[in-house]
Amino acid sequence: MGYCLVEERRAEGVVSRFDPRFWTVNFPRPMMAAVTTTAPDALRVDAVFYRADDLAGLIWEAEDRHDHPLLAYETARDFRECRLSFRWRSGGVRALDAVHGPVLTIEGRDEAGQPRSWYVRLWNHATGAPEDAKVSIDFADVAGGFLLPDEADPVWAGDVDRMFVSLVPPDYDGTERPLDAPAEGWAELSDIRCEGPGSVLAIGDAVLPEHKLGIASGYDDSYHLTPARLLRNALHLGYRGRLIHYLGMSHYFRLEANSGGFFVSLAGGALNVAAAAWQRDFASRARALGFEIVWSLSYELLDQHCWGDWKQRAADGSPALTGWVPPSTLLSPAHGGAMAYLQAVAREVMGIALAAGLQPKFQVGEPWWWVKDGSPCLHDAAARLGAERIDLTAPVSERDKARLDAAGLLLSDSTAALCAAARQAAPGCETLLLTFLPTVLDPAMPEARRANLPVGWAGAFDTVQLEDYDWVTAGNTAASARGAPVAMARLGVARAEYLAGFVLNSEDKAQWRVIEAAARGWQRGRAYLWALPQVMRDGLVVWEEEESVQDFDDVAFPLALGREAEVTPEFSTAIQATASGHETRNASWAEARTRYDVGPGVRSEADIAALLAFFRARMGPARSFRLRDPFDWRGERELLGIGDGVATRFALARAYGEATRAIALPVAGSVRVFVGGAQTQAFSVENGAVALDAAPAAGAEVRASFDFDVRVRFAEDRLTVSRASFLAGAAPSVPLVEVR
Secondary structure, X not given: OEEEEOOOOOOOEEEEOOOHHHOEEEOOOOOEEEEEEEEOOEEEEEEEEEEOOXXXXXXXXXXXXXXXXXXXXXXXXXXXXXXXXXXXXXXXOOOOOOOOOOEEEEEEEOOOOOEEEEEEEHHHHEEEEOOEEEEEEEOOOOEEEOOOOOOOEEOOOOOEEEEEEEEOOOOOOOOOOEEEEEEEEEEEEEEEEEEOOOOEEEEOOOOOOOOOOEEEEEHHHHOOOOHHHHHHHHHHOOOOOEEEEEOOOOOOEEEEEEOOEEEEEOOOOOXXXXXXXXXXXXXXXXXXXXXXXXXXXXXXXXXXXXXXHHEOEOOOOOEOEOOOOOOEEEEOXXXXXXXXXXXXXXXXXXXXXXHOOOOOEEEEEOOOOOEEOOEEOOOOOOXXXXXXXXXXXXXXXXXXXXXXXXXXXXXXXXXXXXXHHHHHHOOOOEEEEEEEHHHHOOOOOHHHHHHHOOHHHOOOOOEEEEEOHHHHHOOOHHHHHHHHHHHHHHHOOOOOEEEEEOOOOHHHHHHHHHHHHHHHHOOOOOEEEEOHHHHHHHOEEEEOOOOOOOOEEEEEOOHHHHOOXXXXXXXXXXXXXXXXXXXXXXXXXXXXXXXEEOHHHOOOHHHHHHHHHHHHHOOHHHOEEEEOOOOOOEEEEEEEEEOOOOOOEEEOEEEEOOEEEEOXXXXXXXXXXXXXXXXXXXXXXXXXXXXXXXXXXXXOEEEEEEEEEEEEEEOOOOOOOOHHHHHOOOOOOOEEEEOO
């Protein structure tokens, strides 16, 4: 496969400004809102409010910050040449004519270039009823202000960043007090029209060919987008078939007020009204586009909304907390209430899948006992696994191994019950397990797998999925190569799917190179990229490439012919003499390229026959091969690099004073590695590099001794060998040239 990162927007089509697919929503916690498209010219916002100061914004941005660069609309900040109109309908929110009713806030700069906001009350531009009206706005002649004309504040719409419509609950008063009960509301904009010379935007409309990689996504990272927009990106970027959809840990749940906070609740259902509307629209659109959805649910929940007795806890009583800001926590597999909650969520999302006509597929995503400071969080009251702390980084006693096995049994029993709940709602549901190998197979904690990769999972799932992005992005390919077979053997599967990713921050987008390579190299089942919002953000594009003809045969030139080769290293240097006789020299190559003539090694007619057969097998110069340089074929304690505590991969190299030569073809079995002066056996050799099992300490020298071959090819398309010349004592000329 091939890949690249696209940065520039490339507009190929056109779209109407204010197209319903490209609006977004935003809001403060704990409220939730979602926007979906209900027709080509209509959208709907669903919201749930918990406090008297909750406010949701329905947003149009002048700059597309969300779509993939190949699919984004053009940046257009001047709205003065367009007129917007729509039908407004709403319920459960402040009406158009009310104080704090819907306002179009316009943010940008005034005619003098100074930052400025205007507040356009929609009721001032509406005809009809407060909850069912026609709204018309001419951006060339519009004024903010509550009462017009007395409070008119003329808008200059020539340099706008964004505009948004505000939605608040009926009991809105601007204070943080909890509402007496959660308030659900909605608003619909239909018959959306944009007219005038500025009504059309250029938009990227590339459609990439289908490729073999799958894609994963997550509601927590895309709740603010319309499902139509998200799926447009997936489809146009060439993703097909299964799409893994993580329900998330922070945006899907209902809440109830208790003890000064808000906690997850099943009152009225499992999903809040906004999340439910979004998932239903996502499911129906995915089916229409031919996607299969794998619904993923984890044991992770936003800590501030999790009941205290549901949380996994460390030996000191502190909750299991992730590094996210704000942090999430992990639900205890032993707590009946927590597991009943997840089962209710599973049943509800399976119902959504069935209602959309999708084949039900349910993934349990990364279930585990959280490990804090080297110790598993097994100490919540429901677990009853003993009060003593288990140090997984030290030798584990038989008693503690039994405790870890018991924890593993609790975990596998809980996932079995969760899958049973999904099957109860959707008979025949395919069940999947996703496990994160760097945690469950951490070499520093070898007994962790007893609890977090329990033997009870063997044969318990229809499909196993593996993830190891910490290893991949750190360059620890050796750990990846070892980890997958270990996990698959423990789970009793011959094939597994693979999730490659992810890139948390855009400044680290160079990591896509190793992520894409890991996904491309997975041969045990389908591979997926994690995740679509980051693919869109960073402009990642992947495509299938025609398989190139194998141009290297991993065979050695017959030693009987090659050992007496003539050797000619060469450089390419441009030398220019000035009028005064001085020279300037420019070296075009950083390393020498070597030419060989192996003709002097031909000693018999049998050698001639072997040479001709070898030449034919290589198709002349078409295929390269190994040659042992008779004068330079060994490196002794060559410096490969200095440890930094993170890197585990070090390229083999041979030093010639200040110059170095990359070694691509070490001889199998000849490599010896030294870390900090001590020889180690904990390594593997792959693609001209040493992959250590563990990262060397910062400052430790990594050295290696090895034998190596040179990659060469025949220099010419023809090979002339005369028996008469050979019998007369003349050696044939057989030129070879090094290939880099």
